[in-house]
Amino acid sequence: MSAAEQASLAARQEELVRALSGQGPAPAGFDPSCLAATAESLLRKRARTVARVWPALVEALAGDFDSQFADYATCQPMPTEGGPLADGYAFGRHLAHRGELPDAARQERMAVELRYRFTRDGLIRRRWPMLKVQILRKPWRLVLAIHSQSWERWFQIGC
C-alpha cells in the first residue's frame, strides 16, 4: 500500500470513528441504519464497561446513569489511556463541572486518585506515595487516605 493510500485509509477510518462516537457526520456510502445501530452499541458497551468498574457512581446516579453517561459520551471521546477506569473518571469530572457529581460517588473517586493521576490522555499510575484528604457530606466526615506501592490506609473522623 502506498503512503498516499495509507493516508487516505487513515482519514476514512477517522471519519467513520468520528461518526460512530457522535463527533461527526456519517461518511458517504455506508448504510445509515447500520451506522446508527453500531453507534448505539458502541455507546452501550462503553457505558457497561464503565459501570462495571465504577459501581458506587452508578448507584449514586440511580436511574440517571444511562442518560447522563450518554450526554458525556457524545461530547467526549474515550480517554486513550486507562480504559473504562479513566473513562468513568472523566465522566465524573464532567458531572462535577456541572455540579451534578453525587456525594456518594466521591469516596470511590478518591480511591482512584490515590493510585492514578489524571492527564489529558487518561489515567497514569502514580509512582510515588500519595496522600488525599476530603470532606464528605451525608454523613459529614473527614476522610484521609495514604497510598504507596505496597500498602494503603484510610482514616475517617466524623459521624
Add this chain to the structure above:
Amino acid sequence: MTRELPQLGLGIGWRPELALAIDRRPDLGFVELMAEDFTASAIPPAVDRLRQKGLRLIPHGVSLSLGSAQPPEPRRLEALARLAERVAAPLVSEHLAFVRAGGIETGHLLPLPRTRETLDLMVSHVRQAQAALPVPLALENIATLIDWPDDDMNEADFLAELLERTDALLLLDVENVYANARNRGIDPLDFIDRLDLSRIAYIHVAGGVAKGALYHDTHTFPVSQPVLDLLEEVCARAPIPGMMLERDDCFPGAAELNAELDALAGAIERGVRRRKGSHVSR
C-alpha cells in the same frame, strides 16, 4: 498441513466476577485473559493459582488495532509479549479489526475495508506483531454491522488469505460468524467452509440478542441453539484444539455458568462423534 497446536480443551474467558465458579469447575483446560486488564508485574493470585493447577492461560488483546492504517504500536506489542511470557502462554490472540483512528479510541472492534490493498497492509501489520511476540498469534473474526462501500472481497476469503500469507492461527468466533451471517442474510456454513479449519487454535462461543432486524453480539446472554448447532458443525468438520465461552456482563451464578459450559461440551461431543463416525464409514 500439519501443525503442532496445543490441546486446550474446554475453556472460559476469565473475569473477576466468575473467578470462584472457574476455580471450582474441574474440567477446564484453559482460560483466556483480557490482555489489557492485566500487567505482567501484577497477576492476581486467583489467576496464578489456575496456572499452578495446570490450566493454560491465553492473553487475548483488543487494543493492538492491527487493522489501523498505522502499524501496531511497539509499546502495546511489548506489553502483550511480556504478559505472554509471564503467564507462560502457549499463544496469544487479537482481532482482524481496528479500534482507534485520529486519536479517538472507540473501545469497539471495527472492520477495515476489504480490498487487495488493505489485505497487503494487514499482512504487513500481522508480520510485525508476530516478529515482536514470543509465541504464535491467532487472529479472530469480528462481529460487525458495518460494511465498507468499497469492499471487494468477502470476509471469509479476506481472512483465509491473511492467515495463509502470514501463517497466523485462527481464533474462530462462532457467535460472530452466526451474527454476521444472520445480519447479512447469508449461510454461516459458507463462511466456515471457505476457511482452512486446520488453522484453528481455539473457538469462541457467546450469547447475543436480536433487536428488531439486527442481531447484536453482546456476550451477555446464554448461548443460543443455532450457535451451538454451528459449533457442532465445525467440530464435525475438523479436530478443534480448544473451545471457550465468553461472558462479559449480566454474570450468571455458578449453576447457570456450569449449564452453559455443559451445553458447549455437549455440542462439541456431538460434533466429534459425527466426525469420527464419518471416518469409520468411509
